[in-house]
Amino acid sequence: MTQAPRYRDPATLLAELGIEEKIAMLHQHQPAVPRLGLAAFTTGCEALHGVGWIGRATVFPQAVGLGATWDTELVRRVGQAVSREVRAFRQDTENAMQKNDVAEKYPMVSLNVWAPVVNLLRDPRWGRNEEGYSEDPYATGEMAIAYCRGLRGEDPRVWRTAPLLKHFLAYNAETDRDIASATVPERVLHEYELPAFRRPIEDGAVAGVMPGYNLVNGVPNHVHPLIRSALRAWDPQLAVCSDAQAPSNLVEREKYYPSHVESHAAALLAGIDSFTDNSEDSAPTIERFTEALARGLVSEADIDAAVGRVLLMRQRTGEFDPETDPYAGIRADVIACAEHTALALEAARASVVLLRNEGGEPPLAGLSTSESSAESTSESSSESSSESVAVIGHLGSRVLTDWYSGTLPYSVSIAEALGAAVPVDGSDTVVLRSAGGAEFGPFKHVDWSTSVQCPNAVHTLQLLSSGQYLSVGEDAVVAASAATPDGWVVRELFEFEEVAAADGIALRSNATGRYVRVGADGDLVADLEAPSDVFTLQVVASGLDEAVRAAAGAEHVILVLGNDPHINGRETIDRDGLALPPHQQALLKAVHAANPATTLVVVSSYPYAIDTAIPRIVWTSHAGQELGTAVADVLTGRHNPSGRLPQTWYASADGLPDPYDYDVIGSQWTYQYSRREHLWEFGHGLSYTAFEYSGLQVARSEVALTVTLDVANVGARDGAEVVQLYTRSLDGERRPLRKLAGFAKVQLASGGREQVAFEVPVADLAFWDEAAQEFALDEGRYEVLVGASSRDIRATSIVPSASVAM
Known part of the structure; x- marks a missing residue:
């Protein structure tokens, strides 16, 4: 029998690595070691509800939507589909990239997937609410187990992908997230926070954990003793990967240590195995650990333990023994394949929650729709246009993605699925004029403000002729160049500041903080530190009036309201309340008054405090490519809804505790302890x-x-x-x-x-x-x-x- 090459065994491989090679492997981007046949490796591939950041891939409902299915077997199958597509990108990169029209080959697709998120949805104002499954630790644990089992695969020896749980611990607020401390009483820690991590880890399908940016009871999570006393007690082999730039934040933002050498050493000793720091530049990490070793702050045994755990994770995916890898044959043809497309529709349908339904029958019973676009790509699922239904609202004709989504292979909007002849946007058409007489537009103007006095009072301006959004380029030029608000820094958002003396407004880029002026060539430029040019926003067509006319002339109205996942609630931005933006509230009131036969469809990443006088209300998360088909099937009664709320919908934000108050017992958070007024309770959902x-x-x-x-x-x-x-x-x-x-x-x-x-x-x-x-x-x-x-x-x-x- 031929002896296996020595590098197939992580322990043997570790013994043959030199100390410099091992130190280099502490960084996220591990270098190749050709003399041992070891390829380069990177921790981390985003796979929260589909493969993210690489290109076109099947997009499933957001995690909060998957949580609303209360269906662990369905969630397991979603995880299975996602992991197959990760494998396809990894193993057939050239063909996958051609299929996705990506010009440049993606440098590395890791089989270490950074999913799922098991942070509990304690506070519905949390910007990343969309990423969690539930406010309940048991439900979250069950969904995480299911998703991880799907990601891991069925083979007892080789893992299809290696799941990593995020973000340990008590991470539930974005404001000052990298310097703020969560106050977590001991009982809450053991009864509420830890179980969501413990159950999936002890189930055996979790390869790693990522600490959160925040501190818990004054101690940064990246050096918290619970990494060893809890995580490693449940599974000593867990690979712990830092969050991006968090090791340096221990010094630069949190100022918890006087130097990077001391902070990195402390993080290694606390249990961090892979340092996601300084993007692809591993030099600072190598320098810091080289000095830490020389000063005796860490030992070679400490380094061996960390590197060994990451090597073990790599071995589990079959990397060191590809000849016997049962998943090695997966190729690009599985990406957005018919099977995964059908599953995306099944998941989207299962995630829809019927919140209120006077009369008990489907709102659009009898309206004809055809079979789903799961078999007809991006074509509308309607057999014929229905003029009796008016679809109103900015989100009625759009299918939106979030920060961790992949690129939609196609999309079916609610208006398309219902065959609405002319979907009504509901937003004003405006022209922007400078005091000097320059005119820009016309634009569709959406006011995303969440309250009268709101730090997130932002606006988008979408050029009517092209559908492109005004965006601030790296050169500060403002042009209609973006298909949708997107990106880590959303450059399509503008703040309007009243200039009372000039009876106008100053425009400020929310992304750069610079004010907009009219340049010498007539272009808009956002490069001023203080306002100079004054603009007026002239409404040339009222979206509210248009919506009322459409509602009054229709037999049924489907009003679609909610959020854009890149605006007012996302990573780094919490909401300041639970109310709909004022414009959407006005639209709701006016449309319902014009036509009582109005069904409200809320498409959102989180709960709202809304007017429950509306007789029929449906909620869905941003459910991916088949959003419209799923909602249409529920509204028409073709699919009997079975989704249930994964978190409490409070009647108001009044009286909710501070976001960093994690005392669910004393402060009465979640259905377990809350005695506040609720719109709908945890687990609520109606059927036909x-x-x-x-x-x-x-x-x-x-x-x-x-x-x-x-x-x-x-x-x-x-x-x-x-x-x-x-x-x-x-x-x-x-x-x-x-x-x-x-x-x-x-x-x-x-x-x-x-x-x-x-x-x-x-x-x-x-x-x-x-x-x-x-x-x-x-x-x-x-x-x-x-x-x-x-x-x-x-x-x-x-x-x-x-x-x-x-």
Whole structure:
């Protein structure tokens, strides 16, 4: 039998590397070592809800939308599809890039995927709300396990991709995220924050973890002792990769250490294995660790431990033994293939949540739509145009992506899917004039302000003739050159500052902070530190008036409101409230007044506090390429909605705690503790049919509660019910009002019935005993509650404490 090359074994390989080579491997971009047959390697490929940042790829619903499916098997299949496309980009880069019309070959596609995000959606104002699955740790853990299993693959030996969880720990705010400290009480840490990481790690399908930028209780996450005492206790082999520039931030922003040599050494000792710092320039990292080793701040054994864990992650993906890699045959033809396209539609449909529905029937029952564009690329799914339906709103004719999305291979908007003859934007058409008489436009003007006094009071101006957005170039010239607001720095956003003395406005670039002037050649230029030129914004066509006319003349109105994922809530930007932008609120009020037969469709990355007087309301996340088809199928009744809210929709932001107050117990965050007024509770979602619960039984053993019940579809339509199991301690102090302990999505034909069973480990009923520094059970009664949401409880059973002793 031929002996395998020595570099197939990470331990042997590590022993043959020189110290300089090992130090170089501490950086994100590990160099090749030709003498050992070791290729270059980079940690990190974005794969949150599809392959991101590389080119055209299947785009699935945002993570919060996947969380709304409450369907772990579906989420597992999405993870499987994403990992297949990652493999295709890695293994067939040339053909993949030709397919995606990318001129330059992408330098490295890593099989270490930086997904999923398991940060809990505690605060709906969090800018990155779209990236998480749920406000509940159990639900988040279940979704993360499912997605990671899909990403990992089925082979017991080789991983299709190596998932990495983000962002450890208590990372739930963007404002000053790299210098602010989250205050996390001990019970909240153990009962709420840690379980979302622990469950998927202990499941065995997680290869790594990324710490968050923030501090927790005054200690930066990148040097937090919980990396070793928690993460490495659950899995000693986890590879811990830093977030971008976070190691240098320990000195430059957080000023936690006096020098980079000391900070990098401390991070290595705390458990960081791969340093994502200074982009592709590894020289600073190498210099810092070379000096740290010379000064005795770290040892070669410390370096070996870190490098060894990353090498192990590489080995798991079959890199060191390609001849026996079961996934080596994946090629570019799987990218956005028919199977993945169909799955994208299935996921988009499953993620739609029917929030309110007076009358019980589908809002557009009887409206004809054809089969999905999953089989017809980007063509509309409507068989014929329907003039009886008016689709109104800026988002009605658009399918938007977010920062971590891939490029859409095609898209179907809600207006296209419903066959709306002329979708009405609802935004004003304006002309911009300078005091000197220069005229620009006409533009479609969208006011994205979230309140009267708002730090995110931003506007976009879209040239009517071309559809391109005004954007500030690197040379400061302002031109209609962007297809959509996008990028890490969104250069298409402008702030309007009133100049009362001149009865006009000054334009300021939100991206650069510079004010706009008219250049000598007549172009707009944003290069002034102080306002100079004054402009007027003349409305030449009122979007509100146009929307009212369209609404009044239609039999049905579909009003589509929500957010652009690059504006007012995204990475680095939190929201300051929960309200819709004032323009959208005005549109909602006017359109509903003009036509009571209005259905509101909210397309958003997060909850809003909205007017619940509207008789029919649907919510979806930005659901990817099949957004329009999915929403149309729900509105027409072709698909019976089964999505359920993964987080609480509060009636108002008034009284919500400070974003960095993580005390969910004392401050009454989330459905577990909140007694605030809610629009819709955690787990809420309606169906076009009705379900009955009966026969609840709870059997007890020393280690678990076995809960069984019957669920019947007593309505006239087939449908899926999400059966939710909650528990609560009746005699303990400051315990959750209820706590999710299980859920199951059950598909039932009309008249069908099925028995649903849950196993609840007794350990899941415990609370953190600060005095004993361990989990313990209350002495008293426990209640098991089952129902259709956290408030819609259909059956309960009391369990004596003697029956649940640990």
